[in-house]
Amino acid sequence: MEMIDYNGMQLMRWKSGPSTFFADPEKGARLISWNIRMSDGTYRDVIHWPENVESTPFSKIRGGNPILFPFAGRSFHKGQVGSWRDGQGIVRPMPKNGFARDSHFELISASERSFIAQLRPDAAAIEAYPFDYTFRVCYEFTDVAFRVYLTLENLGEEVLLWSAGHHFYFTLPWHEGLARKDYRYQVPAKKCYTHAPDGSLQNIIKGWEKDLSFGNADNSDRIYTRLTGDTLRFGPNGGEEDIGVRFLNDESTLSAWNSFLVWTESADSAFYCVEPWMGPPNSPEHGKGLHAVNARSSATFGVEVSLI
Secondary structure, eight states: OEEEEETTEEEEEEEETTEEEEEETTBTTEEEEEEEEOTTSOEEEEEOOOSOOTTSOGGGOSOSBOEEBSBSSOOEETTEETEEEOTTSOEEEOOTTBSGGGSEEEEEEEOSSEEEEEEEOOHHHHHHOOSSEEEEEEEEEOSSEEEEEEEEEEOSSSOEEEBOEEOEEEEOOOSTTOOGGGEEEEOOEEEEEEEOTTSOEEEOOTTGGGOOBTTOGGGTTEEEEEESSSEEEEEETTSOSOEEEEEOOOTTTOOTTOEEEEEOSSTTOSEEEEEEESSOTTHHHHOTTOEEEOTTOEEEEEEEEEEO
């Protein structure tokens, strides 16, 4: 592990076998990018980070892995976006995808293969989630994979509600001469939804499982849940060079309502997001995928991203 200057940012860099990982633990505990040195000496970007972002607010950059905490996606209360009702019945503000991606973290530890960072809530975070807790992000890096763990420790006497997630920006396509239509994904889900304007989950028509191509624009912003397995695989149509996004087995946060969301910004974006969430968006209102951490206890949400 070492500190480097990366396009004007001071980042930490880890190297493990053919892999190089970049992260900024203090700015949202954010993984910046991951690239692989191929056997022919070229490099493949797995986690996307755009160029020329100096004038873009850090939390708005379309790249890396923004941490979505305490809730992933949009939160609603009775149709009012940007709010949520806590366990005591109090309605509070909640920005889209929570506040962690905009927050300052303190680097707790760093080693040759990992780092741990802890959230330092600001005034906006305290207004949205005014509880006694610690929230930590831990990354572990290996030669062709990484694991990331989100841990919520409840230091108080009130039950804490959460449904966190990740917003991985994957480079796609990653072969010269190929297009999105040349890539597909496989997701072990029984249900597929979109997120309605009022915050409810809206069913997709039957037959969604027959076309899981990144080339189909209708597949963007879909939520796959009621999972029958723990891993979403994606890659070229031929089946080679797949990437796997896997939920790690932790009883405190593993459930059939864990969700995968696939999303991209536009038809010509250099990325496609595959996002593992603890539950569908707006879980505080509809209750699906909403998790609780009892007083004086903790829970961990773990995910692995690997080349298969």
